[in-house]
Amino acid sequence: MTFNSINEKFIFYNLPIFLFILLPFFLITGPFLSDLSISIISLLFLTYCLKKKSFSYFKNKYFYLFLVFWGYLILNSLINNFNLASFKISFFYFRYGIFIIAIIAFLETDDKFIKYFFYCIFSCFTILIIDGFFQYFTVGFKGGSRISSFFGEEKILGSYVSRLWPIFFGLSIFFLKKKDKFFFILILIFILSEILIFLSGERIAFFYVNLSAIFVILFTKKLKKIRLVILISSLFLIVIISYLNPAAKNRMVDQTIKQMNLVNNEEEIYTFSKQHTHHYITAYRMFLDNKVIGVGVKNFRNFCNDSKYSASRLSCSSHPHNTYIQILAETGIIGFLFLIFIFIYFCAYVIKHAFYKFKGKDFFTDFEICILSGILIYIWPFAPTGNVFNNWLNIIMILYLPFLTWSRKLIKT
Secondary structure, eight states: OOOSSHHHHIIIIIHHHHHHHTHHHHHHHOHHHHHHHHHHHHHHHHHHHHHHTOOGGGOOHHHHHHHHHHHHHHHHHHHSSOOHHHHHHHHTTHHHHHHHHHHHHHHHHOGGGHHHHHHHHHHHHHHHHHHHHHHHHHTTTGGGOOOOGGGTTSOOHHHHHHHHHHHHHHHHHHHOOTTOHHHHHHHHHHHHHHHHHHHTTOHHHHHHHHHHHHHHHHHOSSSHHHHHHHHHHHHHHHHHHHHHOHHHHIIIIIHHHHHTTOSSSOSOOOSSSHHHHHHHHHHHHHHHHSTTTOSOTTOHHHHTTOTTTOSSTTOOSSSOSOHHHHHHHHHHHHHHHHHHHHHHHHHHHHHHHHHHHHTTOOSSOHHHHHHHHHHHHHHOSSSOOOOTTOHHHHHHHHHHHHHHHHHHHHHHO
16 A cells, blocks of 8 residues: 555554554444444545555455355345345445455555554453453352443353454464563463353353364464463363352353253253244244245344244244354345355365374464464354344454455465
């Protein structure tokens, strides 16, 4: 990126970089500021490209694939049970693709700002840990309360920490060395953050952070021992906490077993819970009735009470709580093929890395494996998830993609 004046550089580079650095903080405040930030970044970058007539950044096969998917979402929302909310979600989905390209362009121009992004995540984690443990020791699980810190009524503390954990861990290793005194402080923060996820009562978040841990342990070279120490230490302390606070164990273990119907004598075992199972059945019935294009973007909520689809009175929700099932129900086979392609593409590269490791080489760096473990959280098919079109979740997801591209280019150069 080139600039003709200081003002131009401030508007099209410094301001977007500043907003990007603060994204981890904005995500704590909710979806508004974070969504506003990526929208401003995308708009400013698009304006810069139009002004300079520079479109080389968009000549990317992955961006072309994104454009096809985006075009399909718009077409789907127009011809399939049209409603304004569905169309708005589909049309403005474009900002995610522009944002990814913008951050890649900024990284190619000067990647020094990444360190400040790392400092922001570090600060956010530290503040959440201090406030979260203060809440635990003053309120705890008494009366069914769960640790939520600054998220308040939104019980997503665990989701925030688990989803940003891989990128925080990867950047920590990228910038710091084992001999650095600050490194040992980070190890403590990582252990406490895993415990905090457990104390948040978010079972899926706890599953995700351990899923990413297993992925890192299996496929990294130098980080294997560090990640294993963090995992074992946190799990050991969690066992002690569960013994001292039965309410925490009840929420994370006993309720899970009960909801899945594993302790009853009934023949039916539920997928995560009875309610989740009925969501999935309802969504699958929608797909069977609308195989090609589904019922429309974000239209599950509008049809889940229909007797033709509803599995029970528990069937209705804003979404069916699984990414793959939601895409299948709302966008049909066509939309589902895009998601399956991403999953297969991801698996192919992981297998390629495993093959390299077998030969004593590495295809991905340890940093890239950390980033991939964060992406794995979003494309893992066998777990309850948030809404596919949830802005807050999508913003965290797209943070990983520019770092992966940036790292690949660093290796080549």
